[in-house]
Amino acid sequence: MQLHTLISLILAILVCGLAMWRGDRAARGVGAAFLASWLGSMLVYRRDPYNADYGILAVDAATLVVFVWISMRTRRIWTVVASAFMAIIVASHVAVMIDLRVTLGTLFIGMAMWSYGVLACIAFGTWAARRGQGHARS
Secondary structure, eight states, X not given: OOHHHHHHHHHHXXXXXXXXXXXXXXXXXXXXXXXXXXXXXXXXXXXXXXXXXXXXXXXXHHHHHHHHHHHHXXXXXXXXXXXXXXXXXXXXXXXXXXXXXXXXXXXXXXXXXXXXXXXXHHHHHHHHHXXXXXXXXX
């Protein structure tokens, strides 16, 4: 495992773990789904530098469905933004499969970049949930 992958995994565990521990229902659901997606992607990754990975596409598409479902049920703006970032990741997979001029390196950079956006949304959702609970007790 490369260093940047390990750093990303540690960050995902910290943010999603905090969301599942301290977040509201939406943050717990999105955090759990994203962490499961991260770990599921590690399990199905084929390490083929020349072909698109349909296993990771399936994991990411399933995660997108979960995000959209949670977003529709909770109607929080941060869940919509997280879903949008996840949709961009899925669209990046599709772009690689459709046009061979889009390299797998571009896909992996895009996945990493938009994943940080998802983590920022989860962190914000957790913070907002904690802040809302503090105001409710006042």
